[in-house]
Amino acid sequence: MTDEVVPTAAALVIGNEILSGKVQDTNSRDLALLLRRLGVRLQEILVVPDDRARIAGAVAHLSKSFDWVFTSGGVGPTHDDVTIEAVADAFGVGTTTHGETADLIRRHYGDRCTEGHLRMALVPEGAALEVIESVRWPTVRMRNTFVLPGIPEVFRMKLAVVEAVVGRHRPFVSHAVYTNMDEGHLKPLLDAVVEAFPNVDVGSYPTWTDPRFRTKLTFDGLEEGAVVAAKERFLASLPAGEPQWTDP
Amino acid sequence: MTDEVVPTAAALVIGNEILSGKVQDTNSRDLALLLRRLGVRLQEILVVPDDRARIAGAVAHLSKSFDWVFTSGGVGPTHDDVTIEAVADAFGVGTTTHGETADLIRRHYGDRCTEGHLRMALVPEGAALEVIESVRWPTVRMRNTFVLPGIPEVFRMKLAVVEAVVGRHRPFVSHAVYTNMDEGHLKPLLDAVVEAFPNVDVGSYPTWTDPRFRTKLTFDGLEEGAVVAAKERFLASLPAGEPQWTDP
Numbered sequence A, B: 001m002t003d004e005v006v007p008t009a010a011a012l013v014i015g016n017e018i019l020s021g022k023v024q025d026t027n028s029r030d031l032a033l034l035l036r037r038l039g040v041r042l043q044e045i046l047v048v049p050d051d052r053a054r055i056a057g058a059v060a061h062l063s064k065s066f067d068w069v070f071t072s073g074g075v076g077p078t079h080d081d082v083t084i085e086a087v088a089d090a091f092g093v094g095t096t097t098h099g100e101t102a103d104l105i106r107r108h109y110g111d112r113c114t115e116g117h118l119r120m121a122l123v124p125e126g127a128a129l130e131v132i133e134s135v136r137w138p139t140v141r142m143r144n145t146f147v148l149p150g151i152p153e154v155f156r157m158k159l160a161v162v163e164a165v166v167g168r169h170r171p172f173v174s175h176a177v178y179t180n181m182d183e184g185h186l187k188p189l190l191d192a193v194v195e196a197f198p199n200v201d202v203g204s205y206p207t208w209t210d211p212r213f214r215t216k217l218t219f220d221g222l223e224e225g226a227v228v229a230a231k232e233r234f235l236a237s238l239p240a241g242e243p244q245w246t247d248p
Helices: A027-038 A052-065 A083-090 A099-112 A115-121 A152-166 A183-196 A224-237 B027-038 B052-065 B083-090 B099-112 B115-121 B152-166 B183-196 B224-237
Strands: A008-014 A041-048 A068-072 A095-097 A122-124 A128-132 A135-142 A145-148 A173-179 A201-206 A215-221 A244-247 B008-014 B041-048 B068-072 B095-097 B122-124 B128-132 B135-142 B145-148 B173-179 B201-206 B215-221 B244-247
Touching: A008 A027, A008 A052, A027 A041, A027 A068, A027 A152, A041 A052, A052 A068, A052 A083, A052 A145, A068 A152, A083 A095, A083 A122, A083 A135, A083 A145, A095 A099, A099 A115, A099 A135, A099 B183, A115 A122, A115 B183, A122 A135, A128 A152, A135 A152, A145 A152, A173 A224, A183 A201, A183 A215, A183 A224, A183 B099, A183 B115, A215 A224, A224 A244, B008 B027, B008 B052, B027 B041, B027 B068, B027 B152, B041 B052, B052 B068, B052 B083, B052 B145, B068 B152, B083 B095, B083 B122, B083 B135, B083 B145, B095 B099, B099 B115, B099 B135, B115 B122, B122 B135, B128 B152, B135 B152, B145 B152, B173 B224, B183 B201, B183 B215, B183 B224, B215 B224, B224 B244
Parallel strands: A008 A041, A008 A068, A068 A145, B008 B041, B008 B068, B068 B145
Antiparallel strands: A041 B041, A095 A122, A128 A135, A135 A145, A173 A215, A173 A244, A201 A215, B095 B122, B128 B135, B135 B145, B173 B215, B173 B244, B201 B215
């Protein structure tokens, strides 16, 4: 059971607006939550500027290191949108105009269609254009790398395509315990659980502002039995009368 | 003027809780906003799991590539807090207990002080312990790498130490224009500005949900005169009667 291969993934967030603090990135968290639900382990999030060489280098590295890569941003028509060219560079191919996407753009904009609009039909040579019933505008996938837009509403919409293509694997199980003990006192209790349950990922998160508890403990893994047993072992080790609650 | 050296930086966010989507990272944005104000260019944000080798590899790479590195997370007393050891690994040194910090911890916890609590006095050998008037709890800096805590309230508090040590450089100037034109129609106008003002960073950000405008344009740089001139050139190129507003 523990040798089961869990698919891995990385997110590549592209945009000067994130690095300058103008915009809070939320796309990587929406992706993280979806991948968690699908049973895919997100191993890295990387944010880089709108720089073709930097993006290309990152895609080349990440696409070799992880099963799936998801880029966010840099796919519009303007000068700072260089993700398509960079993904093509990363895979050593050129770019080409995707006929059906260009037709969709021409129909959408009619007489007002410009060369700029048609730039959005540009794809790396050899890319797959993913379409599902609920998201008919094609989504670019170059081998294991999905090219997703940066606008959060559109990014979230496209996650349905990711789910359809990546598929559902064995989902992670997650249990939580909340206590008023601090981490210094919890450490020996947690060390014992970590040692006894090597397949359970035990997390400890102190809070400074939540009046209801001081530390949140999480027990995550693929085997529900082990996760529950680790949580129960931890609960049994708490001092008598120490207040705590669990979820679930 | 344009040859002025702008200090560069990277943020390394550490924590399984970010990659699993349990927690939205906000520390990197708070850091981004501070660095922007200080005139330091944040060039990369990287999020990695609580894995000593992954953190060490990232710190080794980032500390060579950028003038400043800021880590967030993994500095508590529990098994999943391995940032101090990883930063020591990255610089090829061991760890040692910092006497004054250990004294502070003993005074704070009194009789209830545990070995776990004292783990928070561990530092890489050769680290500087930064203290300022308003933040008297020492902040670990190993050469160009600041080791900051993950709890957002504490992270924000420590940014005052970052500001004191990094110092203020020439700040970035940023102007914005909001229009109802879409990017396909804006592209030729923006291309002209980008070509005429190579020292101004022009950004274009469409929105799907803001009822007040369709696209936000930003003009950023170190030279206020060039930033304002680029914005004015862009405004003058808009079709007559096209609604727009600017900030400032």
